[in-house]
Amino acid sequence: MKLTRALAGAAVLSLCLLLAVQPEAVAAAAAGGKVESTVRTEVVKAIRADPSVGPALIRLVFHDCWVNGCDGSVLLDTTPFNSSAGVEKAAANNIGLRGFDVIDAIKAKLGDSVSCADIVVLAGRDAAAILSRGRITYAVETGRKDGVVSSAAAADATLPESTFHIDQLTDNFARKNFTAEELVALAGAHAVGVSHLSSFRDRINATTRTPIDPRYQAALAGDVEALKGRQNSTDPIEKFNIRDMDAGFRNASGFDAAGVDMAAVGVLDNSFYHANLQNMVLLRSDWELRNGTDPSLSDSLFAFRDNATVWEMEFAAAMAKLSELPAEGTRFEIRKSCRATN
Numbered sequence: 001m002k003l004t005r006a007l008a009g010a011a012v013l014s015l016c017l018l019l020a021v022q023p024e025a026v027a028a029a030a031a032g033g034k035v036e037s038t039v040r041t042e043v044v045k046a047i048r049a050d051p052s053v054g055p056a057l058i059r060l061v062f063h064d065c066w067v068n069g070c071d072g073s074v075l076l077d078t079t080p081f082n083s084s085a086g087v088e089k090a091a092a093n094n095i096g097l098r099g100f101d102v103i104d105a106i107k108a109k110l111g112d113s114v115s116c117a118d119i120v121v122l123a124g125r126d127a128a129a130i131l132s133r134g135r136i137t138y139a140v141e142t143g144r145k146d147g148v149v150s151s152a153a154a155a156d157a158t159l160p161e162s163t164f165h166i167d168q169l170t171d172n173f174a175r176k177n178f179t180a181e182e183l184v185a186l187a188g189a190h191a192v193g194v195s196h197l198s199s200f201r202d203r204i205n206a207t208t209r210t211p212i213d214p215r216y217q218a219a220l221a222g223d224v225e226a227l228k229g230r231q232n233s234t235d236p237i238e239k240f241n242i243r244d245m246d247a248g249f250r251n252a253s254g255f256d257a258a259g260v261d262m263a264a265v266g267v268l269d270n271s272f273y274h275a276n277l278q279n280m281v282l283l284r285s286d287w288e289l290r291n292g293t294d295p296s297l298s299d300s301l302f303a304f305r306d307n308a309t310v311w312e313m314e315f316a317a318a319m320a321k322l323s324e325l326p327a328e329g330t331r332f333e334i335r336k337s338c339r340a341t342n
Ligand code: HEM
Pocket: 052, 055, 056, 058, 059, 061, 062, 095, 096, 097, 098, 160, 161, 162, 163, 164, 169, 183, 186, 187, 189, 190, 192, 193, 194, 195, 196, 197, 198, 199, 283, 285
């Protein structure tokens, strides 16, 4: 008790000293607060208008920060100067990447002093908080700069693929200094959002499929055929989460909903682990998490299924770590438009 009081006193004292000695630090903290509240307001608005943009913003953090660090390079559009090589957006592994208009809208509000790289990280953080109904929160530093290089080849060489086997996944994450447990924690993001058929076609093909519940597989194969017509596409998009499918689909699959909040449709929660441990996930890479020899993989799958709070904390910590991956380029700026270098 005495210690707590002493610590509180010390905190008040250091705040007073900060106010007295470093008015610019206080102003910066206040400005940071305004930046964060502007991002939050815009992300709330965007998700209210189109809930599907929430998962897209979370994915953007991964796809920006994994490739040359968090430098906003994933946002750059093709220009006459870089079109021959292809920007990250053109990478095969970036299929379906979205949310760029939300980043643009935030940038328009914040102006030239805030980097696009910071906006990606803050918007993804807010999307995770909103989609988890406030249960996933973490602090991130700001002050990132925007890179000037964006390469499709680099994105395809760096981002993991949905057909990866477990050793490729753990190697890919180890290269960025992420553990097997962090891999399992982050994969839980696939509780929300969508995937193109082309990213999981192998799972419903009789010769290429990895272990998948046969009833789920049959329901999925039927559903994607229906989606082709409804979406007028040979590569329709399907929801990741079996919890979020209609009752007919779930009943046909024999999904065991014990421990899953069935009313929480669209919510970022630990339902991914319930589905995965029933062989009812879309991507091979997600199923592969069950397939490694490292015991921390399966320990984590069960721990995250059985304790939502543990998963929320591990997910938040891994997202914070992801958001701090340092930019690897040599030339930086704060872009005026997130889609083009200055
Ligand atoms: C572990 C390796 C990973 C692989 C192989 C992978 C692969 C994929 C694929 C194939 C899609 C669907 C793309 C499409 O076809 O439209 C996707 C979507 C998504 N991924 Fe991952 N991913 C991985 C890790 C992550 C991580 C670490 C995060 C968290 C930041 C994440 C968050 C998401 C989200 C939220 C979506 C849905 C996006 C939307 O609805 O627009 N993924 N991922």
